[in-house]
Each structure stands twice: as C-alpha cells, then as structure tokens.
Amino acid sequence: MKNKTRISLERFKNLKNQYRLVAEGIGVGILTGLLVSLFRMALEQAEALRSAVLLAVSDGSLTIISSLCMLFAAYVVAWLALRWMPLCGGSGIPQVKGELLGQMEQNWWQIIAAKFAGGVCAIGGGLSLGREGPSIQLGAMVGKGFSRLSGNLKTEEKLLMTCGAGAGLSGAFCAPLAGVVFALEELHKNFSTDVLVLTMAASVASDFVSSYIFGLSPVFALYVDGKLPLDRYWMVLALGLALGVLGVVYNWTTGKIQDLYGKIPYRFLRVLLPFLLVILLAAFYPQVLGSGHHLVGEIADGAFVVKALLLLLIVKFFFSIISFGSGVPGGIFLPLLVLGAIIGGLFALSAGSAAGYEELYLTNFVILGMAGYFSAIVRSPITGVILITEMSGDFKNFLPLAVVALTAYLTADLLGGQPIYDQLLHRMLAKGTDYGADDETRSHKVLLESDVYIGSRMDGEKIEKMLLPSGCLVVSVQREQKEIVPGGSTVLLGGDKLVLLCSQGDVPVVEAKLDNICRRLKQ
Template identity: 45%
Template structure:
C-alpha cells in the first residue's frame, strides 16, 4: 500500500460516518450506470429472442437453403465467441465466480475489457439460443462498473471492494427487477458479511438500478404468478419431500456441471475456440423439435404455471433443459446458470404439483405453490444461499404470502445438500477457475498491501481473545476495531468479541488467512 493510499484508508476509518455517506452516494451513481447498462443488455436479449422465435417459424416453411445458412451462422457465432473468450478469459462463464475471486483479491479484472466482452459475448450466446441466463453477465457487468468508478476516482482497495459489491448488487437487481435479492445476494454470497458500509452502498446501488429497470420495463414481476394462496399447514409434509427431492437434484446439477466442464477440457475433437459449436448446433436442432428449452427460459416458467403442459411433456422438458444447460455452460461462453436453474426448479415443481394433485389428493388450487417453492428450494440446493433464494422468488413472483413455506422448503433442501456434503456451485466454480488459471495471490511487495474488513464470528479463533494472545499471520497489522457505532483503538489487552468489525492491514495474498482466523467462510 502506498503512503497516499494508506492516508486515505486511515482518514476513512477516523471519519467513518462521512465515509459511509460517501460510498452511499457512490452506490447511487453505480446503480444508475449499471441499471442503464443492464437495461440495454436485457432489451437486446429480448429483441434477439423474438427474432429467433420468428426465424424458426419461418425456417419451418422456408427453403432448406435458409436452414443451411442459419446453421452456418451458428458456426460463425461459435467462432466469434471463441475469439471473445480468448481476448478476455474472465468473460467466459457466469461471471459470478470471477467477481467473488476479485472481491477476495484472488484475481485481477480489467473492467473495460470485461464490460465490452461480457456484453457482446452474452448477447451472442444467449441470443443465439444457448440455455444460459442474463443474471451472471449482469452481475459481472455491474461489478466491472463499480471497479471502473473506483479506478477513475482513485479510490483505495478497501473502498473498491465495497464498490465492486455494490455494482454486483445493482447488476442482479436490474437483471430481475429484484432490489432486495440483489442486496442479499451480494452480502450473503459475494461479500460474506453484513457490514453496515457494504449494506448502505449495496442498497443504494440496488434500489437505483431497480428504479431504472422498472422505469423502462415496468413494475410487473418477472414471473406472472397471480393470487398465489397461503400454503396450508396440512400439506407441509409434502414440502419436506419436495425439499429433499430438489436438494438431491441440486447436488446432481452441481456434479454434472463440473463434470461437463471437465469433459470440455479433455476433449480434443474441436479446438478450444470452437467449443461453442457443440451447443449452438444442438440448439439449432432443438429450435425445430423442442424450442422451449432455448434461451434462459423465464417465459417457460409462465407457461408451466398456466398448467398447459402434461406430466409426460414436463418430464421430457426437464431432462432436455437440464442436459442442454450443462452442454451450453460447459462450453465456457459468456452466460449464467441462474435463470436456467430456476426453470429446472419450476419444472420440478410442476411435475411434483401434478403428481400431488392427480395422485395424492392435493387441492389443484395449490398447484402453483409447488412451482414457486421448488424454484426457491432448487436455487438453495445449487447455490446454498437460502436467504437469497427465498427473497429472490418472493420478488420475482410478486407475492409475499408464501414466505413461511418458502423458508421451510429452502432449509430442507439446504440440509439435504449439507448431509451429502455438496459445495455451493459458485464456490466450486471459483476454485476450479483459480486452479485452472494457476492464479497466484498478489506478490508480497509493499505496494500490494491493503486494509481488509472482516467480521468476527461466534466461536472463531478471535472470539473472546485479547489481541496480545492471538497468533496473527506475519506481515499483518490490526488497524481499527468497530463495535456498533463505537471505534476502539487496538491495544494488547483489548478483548475482541463476536460481531466486532476488524480492519486489518495485510498483504493481498493473506486475505484468506485473516478471514479464516475470524471464522468467516470464504470458500
């Protein structure tokens, strides 16, 4: 850390209220820019989806030469996607694991290249019909915008971490018109603590981005569920079964996803730059026989909720959507799994609801409850973020009457994945990216030092200990302690308690050590 940067950090810690107000204002600005960017991204994707649907209708009746031209176009899109990922490797995949690694200072991100490559790559991949979601790219775009603002204004690395989290929050809020889910996801999944400073900046960015999105797309929720009743307590036994089923399916989803990525790494038939040709050509065929599995699939959720699909057709759909999502994401092109996994969850709920209604005597009035609950449970099983899953589904369905049942089924799914020791998918993907790239934490030079904020967890190695009795990692210094609104100057006899926020000056490569010391799980 340079002397001017150190001076800025110490000034921020000494004037904490002013610092929080400043990043609150910066969060508003990040939310505005991220909101506009993601709105444009969503608009182009929706336009591409309409054009793709119209194209397949025309190809059904048009000459074979047009079909040949379309498949040649898909091969050209695969070539372009390969060039984009080669130009900026961090633009491949969801983007969420990369953002997590950047926040933890395990990777470095070029915000300008990310914005350009992720935007164009996401439009090409998702617009061409791959089973990928817009939320991962939106989160990475928002985070890149947050980093860009930090760099342009010369902010410290500590402040940049807040602004990255705020941008990611704004990206998710704009992608799904879900401001609360954007905040909770950033705190629960990315930043890993509920620091007041992070909360203020993330909330400002998320709400601003949601306002921008709603002013363009309207205030209606993403999914068209209307009048979802309160799930009766007498049916809660079915929630336990649904939670276990979705939990096990989520474990399968994660393992197959990692296996598919490994398969693509091992295959030698196609050059790496043309791997996207596999899902694109398969998607081209699916456009003629099963177009429902193309794209992210939020419209498919609305059709499932209408009850127009038979049980047999939903079984075909869930198998096809599951496999096509694996093949699409495994190719490494820009695009997320957030929305496709919600679609798989909705299909699981549709199948479960149909079985419950026709064979178990459940009132058909509660059919849509199974769809909503299964989406939250499946999200929890895959991502292992139950709070985010519950809040996200509440906002995306526009109904808050089923909060209790959502929590019950989500926690059942979470416990199921815990029993079989399944890791969160984004943590697995981050570990895999780090191992594959051979990324090393930044060197230990004096210019690679930073102040890290961490919260002391109950039962951690720091909880209840005096500073002088703690075996601190080498080359780190406890700069400040915040306990509520009170600032404590660290001394040898100062006792640290759970809930304290510590500000530690350390080498970038020691970020993981100090987090583990405080009991925060970062992987």
C-alpha cells in the first residue's frame, strides 16, 4: 500500500504524466463517442419501430396482440437488465457520483451491457426517459474499463471516469462544452484545472466522433428570429421564478413517487407499471410517449394552443416521473427539457396577449424554459445555459438564458429544494444496501485536490486548524506555480491549491470538510 501511495504521488507530480493522461482521456473520449453513438442509433431505431407499430395498429395492418407481444419483450429485457445489475437502473448519474465519492463500486462491463440493453428497450418501448443519463454512466464505465485494462492507479481511474462521463454527455447531445462544465459543476463541484483539461480532451474527441456520425446540426433545430428586447426582461424574471417553484415541485414529486414505488414488494411489478401506462397512452395520447424530443420543435412552431399545452404538461409531467420512479435504465434530462419547453411555451402564449407581442418571441421562451427548468431541478445553472445553447444552436440569448437560469436556481434554493442527483444519491445510500464498496476498496489511497477560496475559513490559517479526519494528510500546497512542502504550521492563502491523501472510504467526509472550510466564504 505504501509503495502504491509513493507511486501515486510521484505520478501526480510528474508533468509528463499529465500529457499521458490527456492522451488517455482522448482515447476514452473516442471509445465513449463510439459507444454512445451506437446507443443513440439503437434508440432511434427502437423509437422508429414504435412509431411504425402504432401506425400499423391504427390502420389494421398489425394486430394489437402482436404489438403487445413486442412491448412485453421490451419489458422483459428492461426487467432482466435491472435484476441482473441493479446499479444500471435510473439515470446512472447518482451511481457515477457515488463511485467518485468512494461509496459505490460498479462492474464496468456488466453495467455497459445492462445499461445499453435495458435503456434501449425502456426508452424504445415508450417510457418517458432520456438518453443522456445512460450515456453519462456508459462513458464513465468506459473510462473505468480503460483505466483497469491500462493498470492505472485509483486516482487516475477517477479522473478517467470523469472524462468518460463528460464525453458521454458530449456525445449524447453534441455538446462538448456542456460535457466539460457538467463534469466540473455537477460531478466534482470544483473547477479543477486538471479535471478541466482532461475532460475537455475527452469531450471534444467524443463530440468529433458523434458529429461525424450524426452530422453538425444541433439536437434542437430551432430558429430564433432575434434577441429578446430589454423591456421584456421582466418576463424573463417572472418565468425564472415560476420555473424555480415548479422545479422544486418536480423534485418533491419524484421523491414521493419513489416512496410509493418502495411499497411495491416485487421489482417486476414496479417495472411493469409504466409499461402498462404505455398501452393506455398509446391508445389515447401517444404524443407523450418516449423522451418527447420532437415536441420541442412543435411547441416552438406554435403547433399547440394554451389548453393543449396545459394538458400536455400535466400528462408528460406525471408520466415522466412514473417512468423514472420505476427504476428502469433511463435518464431525466430530455424529459425535463421537454417539460421546460412546454412551460416556456405556455408562459409565452399566456402572457403574450397581455404583453402585446403575441407569438413573436415564442421560440425564445421555449429555449429559456428549458434552461431555467434544468437549472431549478439539477441545480447546475452554468451547465444549463451552455447545454441549451449548444443543443439549440442559438447564440443570441446568452443574457436572458443567464438571467432565467440564475433566477430559477436562486428561487429553488430559497425554497429549500435539494438538487435532483444529490437527492437520488442520498436515497440510494439511505437504503443501507451494499453497493460493492468493500473494506479493501474503501482502504485504497486516493489523491484529492481542493482550491482555497479567497475569504474562506482557511484563508490565512495554519494547516493544523483544518482538523482533518485521522489518516488524511495535506501532501502538497501549490502557490503561484510553486510547490510548498506543507507542515502543520504552514499558513494557507486564498488561491492556493491543496493536494490531499486519504482512504477512498473517507472521501465523502473529507470532501464535506473541504467544502465547509476551503470552498465556502466565511459567514
């Protein structure tokens, strides 16, 4: 163990090692781009098949029994994938966060197989789920597998998992910058330069692969006529407030639905429920089936009146939460973006006549709705702004996007709402289930980085006042391109970068401590 610790420190301090990791990050990005693109193509084929089946049933060329048999086959695959590998369930982002914190241990190749098959059948079968969460988990497992096969150390493995996760989002939506920022803002919650460079290399490589396969067109082909006038920004603020409240409602409802699912004793019944709803909705309201990607363009084109949008919002809201709550493989990004687009369109049409502009800025508010709702639910406003900009191909609305994202974020935070992925991770860990992180895994030594923020509690204080857990050491202090060998009497300054050595099992406690004393301003 001491030998591995020494090697880990030497590699960390070796500048050439950084270039090796960048090269490995590019390799992870290329492999993730290929896997995620294959996953995306499989989903498109599955959704096309679902549409063809619905059309064939409606014109009588296919019997209802045959279509139900196909749906049952999709249900069986999704259920078996979840039964074989429970950690493939849901979006997969909480599992990635849990492993980065040392609280979970996933079998990389089993997760890839189960997530791919289960996700294609669940989303293709009509459940209101998205491809982004699975893509992020698939990418993280590619990074982990690459690291294991390369014989990397645990610290390097976590970096490559982060690279793969960012590359997964980049490949899923052709959004490389969003992939980078998501890894920093949501997974690490720390803007580390090393993580930034490595994840950017992986995300750009993944986006190149995805763009080569699917083309350079943005995911949402929306045409924005012009910038929103400054005298309409009061409406942006009003929309941000509404999205913040509705984001808290979404997260609260998600928790309650999961509580209700928890009372169903058998997994096959929990998975069966949303598939039964698919039958009902296919007969009476097929527009809400699947992720709903196509709905965004239709809303922006004015294809819905106010009452139709209100009905769509209610049905899509509950169907999305019921689909996700069942635990089958599938994400919430796309469904929540669709819900945000519906809310933005509903707001624009409802307030349009009163404001005197009718439908002139409908597309603008559809885009704003997606960014604001994402910010309120995920609580990652920078990722939301960049993601929607890249997905829509619109660079005219940075200012209103920033305003609506910030307003929605602050509103949700003031209401005490918990970020959705933190909420989901806490629920998973609260069950007390053994997620594979045994004593040997928890004892592995890993390196952590943390900036000392100007104005934080440790700005101007000695290292000995950090009161870190037993066995956790500050092994390096980097200040203005110079390295200081630290001791207990070393005084830290704002802008310093710390390198700490601790056991993997202590990572959550150490990270919480660092958040409190180094990454938060003194009150």
